[in-house]
Amino acid sequence: xxxxxxxxxxxxxxxxxxxxxxxxxxxxxxxxxxxxxxxxxxxxxxxxxxxxxxxxxxxxxxxxxxxxxxxxxxxxxxxxxxxxxxxxxxxxxxxxxxxxxxxxxxxxxxxxxxxxxxxxxxxxxxxxxxxxxxxxxxxxxx
Amino acid sequence: xxxxxxxxxxxxxxxxxxxxxxxxxxxxxxxxxxxxxxxxxxxxxxxxxxxxxxxxxxxxxxxxxxxxxxxxxxxxxxxxxxxxxxxxxxxxxxxxxxxxxxxxxxxxxxxxxxxxxxxxxxxxxxxxxxxxxxxxxxxxxx
DNA sequence: GTAAGCCTTGACGTCGGCGTCAGGGAAAGG
DNA sequence: CCTTTCCCTGACGCCGACGTCAAGGCTTAC
Numbered sequence: 001x002x003x004x005x006x007x008x009x010x011x012x013x014x015x016x017x018x019x020x021x022x023x024x025x026x027x028x029x030x031x032x033x034x035x036x037x038x039x040x041x042x043x044x045x046x047x048x049x050x051x052x053x054x055x056x057x058x059x060x061x062x063x064x065x066x067x068x069x070x071x072x073x074x075x076x077x078x079x080x081x082x083x084x085x086x087x088x089x090x091x092x093x094x095x096x097x098x099x100x101x102x103x104x105x106x107x108x109x110x111x112x113x114x115x116x117x118x119x120x121x122x123x124x125x126x127x128x129x130x131x132x133x134x135x136x137x138x139x140x141x142x
Numbered sequence: 143x144x145x146x147x148x149x150x151x152x153x154x155x156x157x158x159x160x161x162x163x164x165x166x167x168x169x170x171x172x173x174x175x176x177x178x179x180x181x182x183x184x185x186x187x188x189x190x191x192x193x194x195x196x197x198x199x200x201x202x203x204x205x206x207x208x209x210x211x212x213x214x215x216x217x218x219x220x221x222x223x224x225x226x227x228x229x230x231x232x233x234x235x236x237x238x239x240x241x242x243x244x245x246x247x248x249x250x251x252x253x254x255x256x257x258x259x260x261x262x263x264x265x266x267x268x269x270x271x272x273x274x275x276x277x278x279x280x281x282x283x284x
Numbered sequence: 285g286t287a288a289g290c291c292t293t294g295a296c297g298t299c300g301g302c303g304t305c306a307g308g309g310a311a312a313g314g
Numbered sequence: 315c316c317t318t319t320c321c322c323t324g325a326c327g328c329c330g331a332c333g334t335c336a337a338g339g340c341t342t343a344c
């Protein structure tokens with residue numbers, strides 16, 4: 001199988017496969033004419049890489065999985081190094097999710113505070129001595 | 143106040159301020175010798191930018207806040223355009239957090255499955271006919 | 285006077301994971 | 315034979331928010 005076919009079967013592009021090869025992740029045999037040649041086991045490696053990439057793993061983090069498969073194991077995560085990557089990734093995800101939730105909370109509070117301030121200004125404007133000048137900037141939305 | 147002092151007071155670098163200026167976000171007056179000159183209001187603008195950056199806002203997303211302050215409002219989020227950015231950011235955060243939690247769940251399941259497979263292999267090895275060959279790759283950890 | 289420490293502009297480097305183009309050879313079908 | 319479609323290598327582009335270096339000018343302290 002040549003590079004175009006493998007790429008298509010994995011839902012990616014030849015450029016991507018050449019890139020992986022340049023990183024030493026997915027080396028290819030060569031046909032007499034210099035064309036890269038792949039087999040079904042390469043497809044399996046590639047799918048492993050792509051799955052992890054979809055999870056947000058760096059290329060380097062997929063390396064233990066690929067090496068594990070190439071060592072003859074049925075699954076890329078049959079090796080301790082792969083499990084270690086899983087665990088590290090879980091920690092990273094938990095930390096990141098935690099940070100994002102903290103930011104979400106802060107932004108939510110800022111929004112609430114700003115809306116409250118705006119509404120209080122509007123209320124003041126309706127009551128005392130006629131409307132006060134309001135922000136004239138932007139805000140096509142709503 | 144010159145660029146170095148402003149940068150220090152905002153906990154950033156002169157390079158960053160020049161970058162903001164190049165993006166039209168924080169223009170500077172110039173002294174006779176060509177040096178950039180800033181005042182306290184610039185510090186306020188800069189702190190607004192930095193706060194939002196810390197929240198993960200793109201530089202472009204901070205623009206409405208900066209313009210709002212420059213228009214004379216007491217807070218950067220006193221303008222509708224700023225509130226719209228807050229709301230968009232909340233949606234983005236919710237979406238991102240949701241995706242990350244989904245990934246976290248998937249990775250967690252993969253890890254659990256892989257560990258189960260490993261333990262079953264170990265159990266098999268202890269019982270039937272002597273230890274089977276085990277993965278020899280990686281895994282310094284533990 | 286001279287060294288240190290600020291400032292200026294301009295331009296290139298960084299990081300990851302490729303996309304895209306240029307300038308060729310090879311293979312397959314009519 | 316010709317065209318199309320694949321393949322090759324090499325190299326530059328991209329994105330965002332700066333870092334870093336070069337080469338020079340201003341100021342200030344000694």
